[in-house]
Amino acid sequence: MATLSLTIFKAKALKDGRHKIRIALRHKHETTYIVTRFIISENQFKNGQVVKHPEASAINRKLRNILDDLQEKLDSIKHLELYSCRQIKEIISTDNLSDEQTFSSACSNFVDYLKSEGRDSYALSIERVGRYFRDFARGDILLSDLTPSLVQNFAAFIRKRKVTETTVNTMLAQMKSVVNRAIREWNISYDIHPFVTTRISAAPIRKLDLTVQNFNKIRESSPEKRKLIMARDLFCLSFYLGGMNLIDIMQTDFRKDVLEYSRSKTKGRMQSDSVITFTIPSQAREIICRWMDKRTGKLDFGYKFTYHNFSQYVTYSLGDLAEELNIDERVTFYSARKSFAQYASEIGIPDGIIDYCLGHSDKSKGVIRYYTKVRQKQADMAISRVIDYVNNPEKYKEYIELRSDIMMMRG
Known part of the structure; x- marks a missing residue:
């Protein structure tokens, strides 16, 4: 009580x-x-x-x-x-079920919250949705005036801007997040949800994972420029830490042997099992020791600008490194995460353990996931096995081919 x-x-x-x-x-x-x-x-x-x-x-x-x-x-x-x-x-502390909040103020409140959580990139996306909607509505409107037909008209307005269908669906999903947050905060209630008739398609899966050969080109490279060394180390560190996102890497205190963190991207949205725990592998510890500030335990690359600018700097540097190594695949920082997931799947790591390492929600993985838990030991073993795979790909070649035959029901 x-x-x-x-x-x-x-x-x-x-x-x-x-x-x-x-x-x-x-x-x-x-x-x-x-x-x-x-x-x-x-x-x-x-x-x-x-x-x-x-x-x-x-x-x-x-x-x-x-x-x-x-x-x-x-x-x-x-x-x-x-x-x-x-x-x-x-x-x-807020006006209960107030029907006077506008869509713009709901966006602003959400942006303030996201920035307080360090999710600046997503905050910029919500700000963009707010700008587009104000252009569409020629001003601002009350949340209580949002209707299914208005949302569909907004979708048509976005499409007239000649953007991709992926962008349309992304912006609609972000707008829905603003509305749902306002509902959760009791700032508005609807008899009919504004998005009841709007179908938002999932974003297509991006082909950003690398072949093991190209991954090892990056991992085994010896660049001379400091920015390329930094890009290589951060890329490999993400991979060794189970596909950890850059923002989480930069916020983590690495002084302990066991890493325990919640993804910034999903913080506040996932309830149980949102904390990822595993032992930092030796390959990651070697990189961490090169860049860690011993006073704070955080990585320090001497870059004093905003995280958003640093993220872009890392992305550009990775592109330069890939070009220098004559890699013909697209390489982004996200490629480390995608590659970890792909390699783990290829060598038979169960989906539930891969999801745990990545910090994914398990809503779409079946009822059994609600009755079982992934332990730290399982995550440690999975990460160790994936690292062993990139170290010794030939050792797993026969198994991968056999598993592929069974999965495809060939032979």
Whole structure:
């Protein structure tokens, strides 16, 4: 049961020694605070009431009104047990089921959230959707005015811009994410969801995995330029760490032998089993030691600009490295992740373990996945086996051919 009460937080005193009155929300043995505008001295607060203050009566009345309003919102939540203390705070701190929020403000709120989570690239995509929609609507509209026909008209508007169908589906999916977040935050409710008649096709699978031969060209290369050495090391590090994304690599403290992290891309969207845990292989540790700042445990390449710019710098450098090595396949940083998944599948690593290493959701993999768990030991063995495969591809050649025959029912 969630409870609300007035309090002061003695450890959070202002510079002059006074305190802001806070509303303590307690739920599931956790406590979070909603800060009010009222400031008092420590001796002017007793048993949840303002005392010894010239405006004590008026302040207590206003605080009671705030508490009553929050309690009403709290009581309107049907299934409190589904929410964390922080989630309940976010719900009751906003206007409950407000139908006055516009699509642009919903986009802005989502962008702020994404940036706070370090997901700047996705934030830029949501900003783009907001711009396109404002152009389409010739201004802004209320979320409550979004209808299925309006969404379909927006899709037609995007297509007139002569973009690819993949871009259309991506932007519609991002717009749907904005709407769904507003629903989850109780800023809007619909009798008929705006996307009920809009079919969003999945993006085609990008062919970015490399042949083992081309992968080993990169892995075994000895470039002279510092930027190419950095690109090679980051590419290989991603592969050795089970296809770890660049943003997660740059945010990770590598001082421990066991790596434990949640993907930035899916943080907050996946519930259980979102933490990926495995032992850092020796091949990865060798690269980490070359670039790690021992004070923070994070990698430091001496690049002081934004992550977005750094990501582009790595991509361009990888392209230069591939060109220098005469690799005829397209090489991006994502190729390391795709190649890890492809090689793991070729040598028979179960899909569930591959998904665990990659940090993928398991919703589409069947009921059995909900009854089994991947352990760290299984992930360690899978990563070790994939690394052994690129080290000794001939050792696995016969097995891969036999498995391919069985899968294709040949021979």
